[in-house]
Amino acid sequence: MTRTSIPFFSQAKTFEKIWPELRAGVDEIFADGKFSHSRQVGRLEKALAQYTGARHVIGVNSGTDALVLLLQACGLRPGDRVLVPAYSFVATASSVVLAGGRPVFTDIDPDTYAMRPGTIGEEAADGARFVLPVHLFSRMADMAALSAHAAERGLILLEDSAEGIGMRQDGVHAGLHGRGGVLSFFPSKTLGALGDAGAVLTDDDDLAEHVAALRHHGRTGRTLAHFPGISHETVHIGHNSKMDDLQAAVLLAKLAVLDEDIRHRAALARAYDEGLRDTPGITRLPAITGAPDEVFYVYLIETDRRDALVAHLHDEGIGTETYYPRPLHLQPCFRELGHRPGDFPVAEAASRRALALPLYADLTEAEVARVCAVVRAFHTGKVPA
Numbered sequence: 001m002t003r004t005s006i007p008f009f010s011q012a013k014t015f016e017k018i019w020p021e022l023r024a025g026v027d028e029i030f031a032d033g034k035f036s037h038s039r040q041v042g043r044l045e046k047a048l049a050q051y052t053g054a055r056h057v058i059g060v061n062s063g064t065d066a067l068v069l070l071l072q073a074c075g076l077r078p079g080d081r082v083l084v085p086a087y088s089f090v091a092t093a094s095s096v097v098l099a100g101g102r103p104v105f106t107d108i109d110p111d112t113y114a115m116r117p118g119t120i121g122e123e124a125a126d127g128a129r130f131v132l133p134v135h136l137f138s139r140m141a142d143m144a145a146l147s148a149h150a151a152e153r154g155l156i157l158l159e160d161s162a163e164g165i166g167m168r169q170d171g172v173h174a175g176l177h178g179r180g181g182v183l184s185f186f187p188s189k190t191l192g193a194l195g196d197a198g199a200v201l202t203d204d205d206d207l208a209e210h211v212a213a214l215r216h217h218g219r220t221g222r223t224l225a226h227f228p229g230i231s232h233e234t235v236h237i238g239h240n241s242k243m244d245d246l247q248a249a250v251l252l253a254k255l256a257v258l259d260e261d262i263r264h265r266a267a268l269a270r271a272y273d274e275g276l277r278d279t280p281g282i283t284r285l286p287a288i289t290g291a292p293d294e295v296f297y298v299y300l301i302e303t304d305r306r307d308a309l310v311a312h313l314h315d316e317g318i319g320t321e322t323y324y325p326r327p328l329h330l331q332p333c334f335r336e337l338g339h340r341p342g343d344f345p346v347a348e349a350a351s352r353r354a355l356a357l358p359l360y361a362d363l364t365e366a367e368v369a370r371v372c373a374v375v376r377a378f379h380t381g382k383v384p385a
């Protein structure tokens with residue numbers, strides 16, 4: 001019996017679907033002769049502003065740089081404390097350090113995997129100037145409660161909404177509940193490029209202008225090549241964090257099928273839910289709300305025997321990822337903050353137990369059924385028929 005393998009991620013089929021539109025964009029780039037920070041980037045920013053409802057979208061070269069630029073443009077001063085969850089991708093906290101600040105780790109909510117709103121009232125939050133909640137996998141942090149607490153304490157609220165494209169709470173897109181947020185277009189994200197790219201989202205005109213300057217060596221004025229009156233005045237010490245037009249063309253073509261992809265991912269998540277429900281040893285399945293706009297970036301389960309299951313799935317040709325195998329407060333790069341195992345028990349438990357199963361636009365329900373059969377058989381000791 002031969003079994004085809006199921007990779008953790010693939011977008012080959014999606015690219016077949018969008019190829020004509022992508023080809024047109026690439027032709028335009030060559031006709032223009034401008035490959036960075038030019039017409040396709042401007043177009044993408046407009047399209048994303050429309051999609052998210054943001055007043056401003058500033059295209060940059062990665063989600064990580066989007067965070068650094070956002071923090072700096074919000075006036076982060078050297079040593080400023082920024083509340084971040086202890087369970088996230090490392091860039092949530094490393095961006096704070098790169099921007100000159102100091103991350104203050106907090107434990108997560110066991111239901112959403114996000115920062116608990118109560119965190120802001122706790123002792124650890126004393127002296128913090130910023131709060132940076134993260135929206136992970138398929139759930140947003142409780143932004144109404146976080147906004148209320150942040151306002152009460154005078155904290156500046158930002159969002160690491162790198163995983164949040166398409167996610168909305170109370171009708172407001174992720175990244176727009178505070179001063180600003182970010183998007184990542186790393187290839188495996190819900191809206192992924194063919195390399196690195198990212199964006200800052202904000203409704204604040206001055207903040208948008210500042211971020212736009214910081215991404216381009218600190219130059220002010222309308223610096224996109226398709227705008228007249230290019231300014232070369234350099235007011236800030238900036239970065240080179242511009243977006244490539246090739247990535248923008250890819251993202252524009254994929255944005256046209258994004259809602260379709262999101263619906264397909266939600267259908268696959270429901271198929272996983274049906275296939276895995278009540279499996280002994282699986283201690284957590286993602287909540288399915290059934291809302292028509294539910295977004296699954298990652299389908300993450302928790303199991304008692306995570307590492308053995310990863311090895312077994314690998315032997316069966318099924319790709320997995322462990323998001324995130326080490327909580328941030330125990331990463332060597334944050335050693336000087338002085339944390340120890342046991343400081344944030346919810347984050348630590350999730351790091352030991354969590355496992356992401358394949359979920360992407362190219363994946364079929366038949367493939368999900370096979371993954372479920374293998375995962376169930378592993379936990380029940382029965383080999384699938």
Ligand SMILES: *Cc1c(COP(=O)(O)O)cnc(C)c1O
Pocket residue numbers: 062063064065088089091092134160162163183184185186196197198
């Ligand atoms: C992907 C991601 C980032 C970083 O984005 P890049 O585009 O890879 O730099 C930051 N935070 C979170 C939560 C992410 O998932």
